[in-house]
Amino acid sequence: MEYDFRSIEQKWKSYWKENNVYKVTNDSSKPKYYVLDMFPYPSGAGLHVGHPLGYIASDIFARYKRLKGFNVLHPMGFDAFGLPAEQYAIETGQHPAKTTEQNAERYRQQLDNIGFCYDWSREIKTSDPHYYKWTQWIFLQLFHSWYDKKLQKARPIKELIALFEKEGNSMLPCAADATFCFDAKAWKSWTDQEKREALMHYRLAYLGYADVWWCEDLGTVLANDEVVNGVSERGGFPVERRRMRQWFLRITDYADRLLEGLEGLEWTEAMKEMQRNWIGKSAGAEVRFDIQDLYGKHITVFTTRPDTIFGVDFIVLAPEHEMVDLITTEDQRSAVEDYKKYVKSRSERERMSEVKQVTGRFTGAYAIHPIAHRVIPIYISEYVLVGYGTGAIMAVPSGDSRDHAFAKHFDIPITNIFGNLYNGQEAYTGKEGKLDNSGFLNGIEIKKAAQVAIRAIEDADAGRAKINYRLRDAGFSRQRYWGEPFPVVYVNDVPYAIDEQALPLKEEQRELPVKLPMVETYKPSLTGEGPLANIPSWVNVPTATGTGRRETSTMPGYAGSSWYFLRYMDPHNEKTFASRKATDYWQEVDLYIGGTEHAVGHLLYSRMWTKVLYDLGHIGFDEPFKKLINQGMIQGSSRYVYRLRGTNEYVSYGLKDKMATDELRVDVNIVDGLELDIEAFKKWRPEFADADFILEDGKYFCGAGIEKMSKSKYNVVNPDDIVAQYGADTFRMYEMFLGPIDVSKPWDTKGIEGVHRFLKKMWRLFFDEKGWIVNDEAATPEELRVLHKTIKKIGEDIE
């Protein structure tokens, strides 16, 4: 009897389906285990052999845990909102909902074909109104919350209002603007609108302003990576920075907890490090420098090296810094204006590619050193960034290489505070040794001097210790169609959440979800708003006091994926995003498998949302993913043919170096190993139909190279083909066999034969030519010993 994997696999797949074998209940006396894959974005191209790698690993683990007596939650769904579907819609006019549906269906078939044990009764799609209803609901929770820095947790905005009524914001300084202060009396005197504006500075989801790339010709807002060399990637039109009102999530408030939370997680060090870098915590000090001849005006800088305070020889501001216009002297004004224009004309890319070049201008103004009381010049330069720290630095040329280069370029005298350690040629950036020429810091170890310096700065009332983060608040608005609409209505330009009683709305209008309407065109509106702005009947909402206007942007791709792991726990609940009972039972994801590309996007936002929901008492855990494994990429192995230049004649790999040839990629599916199937090649594309060949030993050999698997490189291997030829078990086993789960490796169909043979041998243990050969004879002790050793080994390996 042959190993007939087709009928075996077919039999069990049908059995699983008919009997709902993998349906999981939330009521079980067994211990729980939650194994999750990063859900895919269902693109039109379908799955290739690289996608299932992580799914196979998680599937094996889920099955293993189930056999070990755990109640295992192992669901799958689709991250269905997103730009590609919208772009496809613009090109073809097909509604994204329809193409997304079709693609998801195709994915589902391909996944089933590989024999995964997902509980499909829990399937979710982020574009489903039953799902995004709760994405919108979570947005409302964010909108109605603020972050209490003292308690280090999110609290309802009502409690903040109560505090404001009692004591103003004196104890709760505003994160965005420290000068924004008011007392209880002022608060009470304000109009509702003024109060709402003040609260906007505290909400976890808030409306702010951001510079975005605006392209007049395309009539749309572009993402950073859609702008190349100062023009739009598509069409090459000019772009400009435009200030737009956008929603943000106040993720910066969670910076410390996001950082500390990493400690307890079983993630790879690389992954944790990426998040740490992204959060970018650095400890140092803010120091105030008074400006000469401008009484009461000062510049605040941030430094991580307060110990080098005596080495400050000048101040540098970002060209966009708000003080620049004020302090620039008349004879420097035109030079400064020219420089600002020059900086504005340069794209991010240009700035990055010319890192070594020193540029800048003297403002003509001077600052007074708060400790040494020296007078030092103030410059502007693009190497200081507005977005980081205070947008101003104290330059210490003897201790910082960029400051050093700047000082040399502008002939600014350099104060040496490191004695022999500084050689006059290159800044001393080390931290070994003692300070010199530094007043009361003289002779103190560099490493210990920071504390002393900060105390002195505080005593002089010139600044304070300060922790700075690189992390920015997360932009949460997209001027697009295919995403979750915001549950927000503006009345006289004041934003209200639709569940607020202050918004005079009919009760039925308050209900979630705010459904995404059908549109005629997916193109953005002329004003730079999203396509939704083109639908007056949807945008305009009657209220008791006049006409309200809906928010016309939609939420970004990461909105739906920031909490989907919770919905799987209770996917059909219409009353809440997931019952407390369900989330208490399943808790956090025990094992999460997915690619590294989400290191700082999805994984950081999910962590924040989880913490917010935890703070507000909706769930009982504050980290979403306990253990994370990153599967590597399976690369494609491309095949090349070599065409004699200017002809339709193809020369085999071993002979190509003797002639002038052009390299062409050829579909890997018509190449066996390296040998080209010439007949299939001729049929592949019409232009090859009458191709001629120069052969080696009667065969045509292709060249090979490893690159990313992609349709355009003709190196895509479809799992369906492999399953059809060898069976799902062989395919699954081979993917696991290719190498360690977490590194990238090329797909090579050759080796699959070995795995297939192994399975055949395995089959032979139980069947011979006549059929089933297993009998009821008792096993010998020796046989039992081998069996149990094997079971033990398999268990340990899987863990």
Added chain:
RNA sequence: GCCCUGGUGGCGAAAUUGGUAGACGCGCAGGACUUAAAAUCCUGUUGGCAGCAAUGUCAGUGCGGGUUCAAGUCCCGCCUGGGGCACCA
């Protein structure tokens, strides 16, 4: 530049807390079965030296040192592949 990772046969790779390096597979070589081929099965496969042979022996996990009875594994310094961040003050 900074941070994180890895470097083991011809190839993909194993090797638990420091304890027989190279499991398993690919490829290759030889053999069995066959008129022949495919499929299947068996044997060999890190290198040097010795031996007709079974085998013995020395060397060997990127390079150079070190700790240890014992190092692929731990420590120090270099070389190098991959990934991430990057005028971040």
